[in-house]
Amino acid sequence: xxxxxxxxxxxYNHIDxxxxxxxxxxxxxxxxxxxxxPTMDAVKKELELGLNGLLDTKIAVTSRPGGNTIIAGTRxxxxxxxxxxxxxQVPADGFLxxxxxxxxxxxxxxxxxxxxxxxAFHLLRLIQTHQSIENLHIISSPRVKLRLLNHWDxxxxxxERGYAGISIWNWxxxxxxxxxxxxxYARANASVGINGTVxxxxxxxxxxxxxxxxxxxxxxxxxxRPYGIKVYLxxxxxxxxxxxxxxxxxxxxxxxxxxxxxxxxxxxxLIPDFGGFLVKANSEGQxxxxxxxxxxxxxxxxxxxxxxPFGGIVIxxxxxxxxxxxxxxxxxxxxxxxxxxxxxxxxxxxxxxxPIDFQPREPFSxxxxxxxxxxxxxxxxxxxxxxxxGTHLVYEAPLFKEVLNxxxxxxxxxxxxxxxxxxxxxxxxLSGIAGVSNIGNERNWTGHLFGQANWYAFxxxxxxxxxxxxxxATEWIxxxxxxxxTVVVSIKQIMLASREAVVNYMTPLGLHHIMGNxxxxxxxxxxxNAPRPDWDPVYYHKADAKGIGFDRTASGTNAxxxxxxxxxxxxxxxxxxxxxxxxxxHHVSWQHKMHSGRTLxxxxxxxxxxxxxxxxxxxxxxxxxxxxxDPERFHQVQMLLAIQHKDAIWWRNxxxxxxxxxxxxxxxxxxxxxx
Ligand code: GCW
Numbered sequence: 155x156x157x158x159x160x161x162x163x164x165x166y167n168h169i170d171x172x173x174x175x176x177x178x179x180x181x182x183x184x185x186x187x188x189x190x191x192p193t194m195d196a197v198k199k200e201l202e203l204g205l206n207g208l209l210d211t212k213i214a215v216t217s218r219p220g221g222n223t224i225i226a227g228t229r230x231x232x233x234x235x236x237x238x239x240x241x242x243q244v245p246a247d248g249f250l251x252x253x254x255x256x257x258x259x260x261x262x263x264x265x266x267x268x269x270x271x272x273x274a275f276h277l278l279r280l281i282q283t284h285q286s287i288e289n290l291h292i293i294s295s296p297r298v299k300l301r302l303l304n305h306w307d308x309x310x311x312x313x314e315r316g317y318a319g320i321s322i323w324n325w326x327x328x329x330x331x332x333x334x335x336x337x338x339y340a341r342a343n344a345s346v347g348i349n350g351t352v353x354x355x356x357x358x359x360x361x362x363x364x365x366x367x368x369x370x371x372x373x374x375x376x377x378x379r380p381y382g383i384k385v386y387l388x389x390x391x392x393x394x395x396x397x398x399x400x401x402x403x404x405x406x407x408x409x410x411x412x413x414x415x416x417x418x419x420x421x422x423x424l425i426p427d428f429g430g431f432l433v434k435a436n437s438e439g440q441x442x443x444x445x446x447x448x449x450x451x452x453x454x455x456x457x458x459x460x461x462x463p464f465g466g467i468v469i470x471x472x473x474x475x476x477x478x479x480x481x482x483x484x485x486x487x488x489x490x491x492x493x494x495x496x497x498x499x500x501x502x503x504x505x506x507x508x509p510i511d512f513q514p515r516e517p518f519s520x521x522x523x524x525x526x527x528x529x530x531x532x533x534x535x536x537x538x539x540x541x542x543x544g545t546h547l548v549y550e551a552p553l554f555k556e557v558l559n560x561x562x563x564x565x566x567x568x569x570x571x572x573x574x575x576x577x578x579x580x581x582x583x584l585s586g587i588a589g590v591s592n593i594g595n596e597r598n599w600t601g602h603l604f605g606q607a608n609w610y611a612f613x614x615x616x617x618x619x620x621x622x623x624x625x626x627a628t629e630w631i632x633x634x635x636x637x638x639x640t641v642v643v644s645i646k647q648i649m650l651a652s653r654e655a656v657v658n659y660m661t662p663l664g665l666h667h668i669m670g671n672x673x674x675x676x677x678x679x680x681x682x683n684a685p686r687p688d689w690d691p692v693y694y695h696k697a698d699a700k701g702i703g704f705d706r707t708a709s710g711t712n713a714x715x716x717x718x719x720x721x722x723x724x725x726x727x728x729x730x731x732x733x734x735x736x737x738x739x740h741h742v743s744w745q746h747k748m749h750s751g752r753t754l755x756x757x758x759x760x761x762x763x764x765x766x767x768x769x770x771x772x773x774x775x776x777x778x779x780x781x782x783x784d785p786e787r788f789h790q791v792q793m794l795l796a797i798q799h800k801d802a803i804w805w806r807n808x809x810x811x812x813x814x815x816x817x818x819x820x821x822x823x824x825x826x827x828x829x
Contacts, residue, residue: 157784159598162342162606163633166207166282171637174284179209181258181287186219188227188235192380193267197226197274200341204278221257224277226270229263238263248295249273253288260290268349268382275345283632294618297576300467300502300531300586301616302350302386303343304432305593309362314355315537315674317544318594318601323353329373336374339593340381346613351378352386352588356434356471360393363417372424379427386429386469391453392441393417404446405456414460422464430466431457432504437474450489451496458498467500469531469586472521473511477686481704481711482693483509487520495527502586504531507557509713510694512540513666514657517725517735518557520716522571523564523579531586532557532575536608538592539674541656544601546798547772547791548656549649551611551623558619563718572619587616603791606634607649624650641782648772655772657734659765659802663758664703664737667694668809676801677808695737697816701744701754703737714739733757744817755819762806763826769795769802 169175182205187198198215201224205213219225225237232238239254239261249264251273262273276294280287306314307321322335343351353371354362361367375385394400394413404410421428435442435453443453454470461468472490475482490503497503503525508516512535522530534554541548558572569579577585589612592605600606611626627649631642660677661668668691670678681692696704706713707726714722725731728740733749736742746754773795780788807828810821821827 157786159603159606159787160338162599163282163610163630164204164278164341164345165633166204166278168210169208169281169284171284175209178281178287179211181222181260182209182213182224183221184214184216184219184223186216186223186225186227186237188225188231188237189267191267193271193382194226196341196344196380197262197267197271200271200278201226201274204274204281208278208281219259221259223259224262225259226262226274228267228270229265232261232263237261243293245293245295248293249276251277251290251292253290255289260287268344271344271382272347279345279629279633283629284637296347296617297572297619298585298587298616299577300350300429300584300588301348301613302352302429302469302586302588303348303536303591303593304352304356304533304588305591306355306357306537307353307591308355308357309359309367313594314357315535315539315590316592316594317537318592318599318605319596320594322593322595323374325367325370328370332373332377335595336377337381340378340383342599342609343383343613344381346610347617348613349382350384350386350429351591352388352429352432352469354388356388356432357438357440358388358390358434360390360396362387363389363393363421364397365420368421368424371421375425375428384427384429385425386432389431389433389457390441391433391435391443402446403441405443405448405452406446411456411459414457418460418464418466422466426464428464428466430461430468430500432469432471433457434471434473437471449493449496451493454501454503455496455498458500462498462500467502467584468498469502469504469588470497471533472503472505473533475688477688479688481706481713482688483706483713484711484716487524487716490521491524493528494525497528500584502529502531502584504533504586504588506533506535507554510666514541514653514661515553515556515664515734516666517738518560518562518571520713522560522574523562523569523718524716526564526580529577529582529584529586530574531588532571533588533590534612535590536592536605536612537590538605538608540660540669542798542801543675544592544605545794546652546656546801547602547604547648547795548608548652549604549611549623549627550608550653551615551626552650552653554611554615555619555623558615561721563720567720576619589613589616602794603634603787604649606630635783635787638782641779644775644779648775651768651772655765655768655802657765658761658768659805662761662765663733663754664735664739665695665809666738667691677805679809679812695813696741697813699816699818701742701746702758702813702816703741704739705741706739710741744819753819755813755817756822758813759810759822759825762810766799766802766806769799773799 229244249269264270311320392403398413434440436444458468472486475485505521573579610630631645668679671682671684679691684690725739744755748757
């Protein structure tokens with residue numbers, strides 16, 4: 155049958171290695187699921203679907219397990235039925251998979267049914283990736299508590315920065331019509347440990363909080379609940395005015411507070427495990443507490459108070475910037491650090507990975523490590539707004555890992571961003587990480603097939619950020635395409651090269667925000683007529699006859715000062731600052747001598763060319779897989795890579811020809827001349 159990518163990494167095609175197939179069939183002869191609940195039923199269904207497919211035979215479901223049985227049940231249930239091996243260590247969170255050597259049973263157990271579901275998916279992954287399942291002893295616990303997708307989906311199904319069709323949520327037919335796709339969405343998320351989803355855009359429409367829409371939200375919550383996924387909503391701060399008919403949304407006003415309290419009560423009556431609100435306030439024109447002379451903390455706390463009786467949380471975004479400011483970089487830090495310690499216990503502040511906006515490479519946001527008394531949540535962007543959107547192949551795990559591994563030095567060396575996010579650096583029990591969804595109603599969910607890898611990698615890293623990009627790529631390829639080593643090795647090379655490629659052909663050496671205004675797709679480094687100065691590329695690259703780059707050191711805006719001294723030292727000197735961040739922090743002369751020995755101008759030419767060449771190499775590698783991959787998916791990716799190559803050349807030519815009007819320097823010898 156035609157491969158359309160719908161099944162994602164959960165294809166469960168039969169094991170194409172006969173020896174392995176027979177050995178799995180020997181180890182697994184039956185399934186036993188202890189106890190009944192919607193989640194345990196999901197466990198049973200998934201094990202049946204997965205094992206019947208992979209082992210290409212009907213595996214019996216039994217109520218009386220003999221040997222060689224997959225047994226799934228809570229610690230409690232298995233203790234009662236004496237199926238838990240003596241001395242088994244069940245982790246507080248997460249799961250244990252252990253082989254009972256006496257009878258060959260494989261036991262998946264945990265304290266909660268949802269954690270068992272994660273264990274079941276883990277076992278299926280082992281089989282899909284052709285690993286041994288003899289003598290297992292796996293304990294796996296999530297490092298971060300809230301692992302959320304953020305949909306930027308509008309109620310009319312337009313997805314802001316979405317490149318995979320329209321929203322998968324069909325608000326029109328909900329709550330009466332339940333698309334199967336909602337269940338498959340839940341399965342895919344649960345398979346990588348994602349446990350929450352914000353259904354609607356942060357540029358929110360208050361309508362989602364009206365009674366009829368809450369019915370629709372409740373219907374989705376019912377589908378997602380068995381898979382351990384809680385539903386959250388983006389709440390529009392001015393909702394009390396728009397749908398509550400109040401005159402104000404002032405967070406300190408009594409009727410406003412009462413309105414949100416009543417709204418929270420109404421929501422929890424319909425959705426007892428509702429997650430909470432995500433709020434974009436006083437950002438890009440969205441309403442917020444500052445409109446009433448109140449602070450972000452006043453606003454967040456008011457909503458947090460309304461939700462706390464029901465166990466809900468508020469996720470308050472720190473994505474703020476001011477067109478008047480001389481450096482957008484500094485704004486979030488300036489507004490939020492004074493509020494540290496002023497937020498309620500059930501508030502998290504959600505910070506984008508970098509100080510500007512999801513660029514191909516950004517230094518980590520200086521807020522990480524600067525708000526010790528507030529749990530900070532990471533916001534990554536899976537949808538590739540500035541990374542070639544649904545058209546370019548860019549594997550984002552290396553980007554995520556680069557940020558998580560960055561050292562804030564907030565409590566001395568090894569105070570990584572990851573330790574801020576998982577709560578361990580400052581001992582917070584609440585912790586969270588969010589990925590702006592790249593999902594839409596396209597048959598393959600993400601438009602570009604390789605967008606699936608970013609969804610997958612996000613979930614895997616949210617569960618365990620110590621996994622390597624390479625390991626995650628390997629298992630994704632094995633499940634999505636094949637275990638054939640030729641396929642795995644080549645696709646892995648393509649994926650692992652892709653992030654640096656996009657940096658090089660779009661914004662090398664620390665350039666940023668030089669894309670076309672509005673659509674954010676192609677290059678447009680010249681001045682535009684943007685309605686705000688901070689949407690104009692020249693604000694960021696500052697190219698002139700002398701040189702290029704944004705001086706953020708003491709001689710410039712001194713944004714650098716927002717970091718700890720040890721971090722400042724890494725970047726402060728243009729001669730020692732790593733090339734990757736040079737133009738983020740320095741305005742340097744076109745003649746500046748780079749670490750390679752080249753002048754800055756020649757290095758810029760070199761990097762743009764390197765980006766183009768890498769895409770060429772990616773194309774070439776893909777071509778060689780023609781006979782190893784189904785024709786449908788092969789051809790799709792082939793066509794997209796060709797566009798990516800053209801686009802890379804477009805970026806190179808446009809940027810270099812434009813910057814050359816300032817540098818007035820010739821292209822290096824042997825250089826393919828842009829035209
Ligand atoms: O990156 C910008 C995007 C907007 C987005 C905003 C945000 C949802 O261009 O489309 O709005 O960030 O993150 O709030």
